[in-house]
Amino acid sequence: MSEDVRVEVGLGERAYDILIGPGLVARAGAEIGRRLPGIRAAIVTDENVAQRHLEMLKTGLDRGGIASSTIVLPAGEKTKSFAALQEVVDGVLAARLERGDAVIAFGGGVIGDLAGFAAGIVRRGMNFVQMPTSLLAQVDSSVGGKTGINSARGKNLIGVFHQPKLVLADTAVLDTLPIREFRAGYAEVAKYGLIDRPDFFAWLEANWQEVFAGGPARIEAIAQSCRAKADVVARDEFETGDRALLNLGHTFGHALEAAVAYDGARLVHGEGVAIGMALAHRFSARMNLASPDDAARVEAHLKAVGLPWRMADVPGGLPDADALLSFIAQDKKVSRGALTFILTRGIGQSFIARDVPVSEVLAFLKENHPG
């Protein structure tokens, strides 16, 4: 009956489906039960999502005969902590779930990363289902099996690769997502165009209003994004090569997030990525790798959709260039004064650049620093 879009993540014996479409929360029990018959489940979610959508999910699971318990956590990046991980692990064990039972992540990327990590370590790996409810999670974090939490020393430094058995992206739940979060997720959609799909980027420039408005264009954008991510993941599951391209915008972005101490009131992940992508293009132009026109085109599009695109857009100011560089160096391997970055030769022509001189990065940060 349903007309979900299906995208397959081709990982051999770990292959799984991503279903995209409205109403999947209400049909979750049927879709999960078909693939994992006879299981019980622990739902991991956050307070915002629980308030709006948990009852529907409970009903949806019930209908499929899946008994479930629920672990509700505070919303926000600070929940990707050791303390929250322990809480989820304890909750799953308290529910007496076995390896074959499932942890269901029902929320944004924070919940997906945390719950996936917990599923990866309880009994050395339980079944795991992603039900992403933010745009960012639907197009990015729920696909590919990277899970984890943050450390005081940097983001996502602790975790495992643990692939879900199924991803259910209910596009209708996005309607309750705050517009700012929707926009932040859109940065990752645009990213796939900028990495290696110039036609998709051009399509977004022409159709972004429809994507924001909802309907078929939104589903199309999410499906294209999932396909793009699934392609990269299938080529390089454990990030030993190509998968690093997905970090376009993330080296600068993570440094900005760290600089505001992961304070979501000032900067959420996708906003950091938006600024980071603009900086990666501008820096590529400065290194004579790409045309300044391409950098300007990226900046213009981010600006058009209402995303921040330059350091000056971070409210409350930033530490100086040296401090920002030290956040970058903390996140990345610095070997003999050089850094690895994702740079670009133009729209949709990004590449992994090793040996980027630290001195050039520092000079660039100084030139572009607002303060």
Next chain:
Amino acid sequence: MSEDVRVEVGLGERAYDILIGPGLVARAGAEIGRRLPGIRAAIVTDENVAQRHLEMLKTGLDRGGIASSTIVLPAGEKTKSFAALQEVVDGVLAARLERGDAVIAFGGGVIGDLAGFAAGIVRRGMNFVQMPTSLLAQVDSSVGGKTGINSARGKNLIGVFHQPKLVLADTAVLDTLPIREFRAGYAEVAKYGLIDRPDFFAWLEANWQEVFAGGPARIEAIAQSCRAKADVVARDEFETGDRALLNLGHTFGHALEAAVAYDGARLVHGEGVAIGMALAHRFSARMNLASPDDAARVEAHLKAVGLPWRMADVPGGLPDADALLSFIAQDKKVSRGALTFILTRGIGQSFIARDVPVSEVLAFLKENHPG
């Protein structure tokens, strides 16, 4: 120059060597450096091992040009906790190690399980080297990639599979091991005979004094044990089948450990396993699967080497049979009143028995309960 015994764990692209012999701590830098050139390392160890052997390891690594930092934890099972895991993870990140650098576990099974888990989750998986210093760790826990910590709800419920790149078992460091711990480790050696190597068990009956005394018989027993474990692991890396045989004696053993709240003063792991193996044989006889003579032979051998072999041997008394059963049920999947156990048809003829009636186990516990 060295005459180490080499046992290979045949896991395809995750294959690795176990080297067994005296003096490997002093030669660690050379052996590790040959396989992982150019790395830095974080040594994870406990206070007992650090006091006796850390300086030698530091020297050994230095000689091979491997710079290292050290994380020292309290000795004992309680160190397999979330808090200690976080301490190790933080320490490894503080040392700024990368994915290609190595965590070295230098200690008994507690340190190996904990450090291996940390290595498995820092940056989603770093290189890992096992340097087991207890007999139990040399013959069992350091081989096979199971890592983890305990939960209030049971032992080893949280962890990952993360194979080491190399295992260095220096048989000379066993000389500082308390005799009680040596004996406990010996229980796991005997286990391999009881699982499927009747000739090895007979050899142990004849040669156990030499194994305890040290010298070639000890090295031979350790090598045989590693070969036995490597065989099972190579057949079933992720414990979806056969590997469960390694749990011979562990279902009862874990219940006893839980019943004394993991108080090592009363019962250490190997002692629990010794009693558990004797109970598994006695229970198999009770179920008319094996001859009571075989059970008596197992009991006699454990008794001869000075290991506990019956519930009455646990100092300080035990909770009643119902309580013990609930510890077993907590550890194991109970489906429709049945449990999975490793039972036996005789010495070296163990098998995975599904559907063992809970009622039989309870009756057996009552009959054999000392209180």
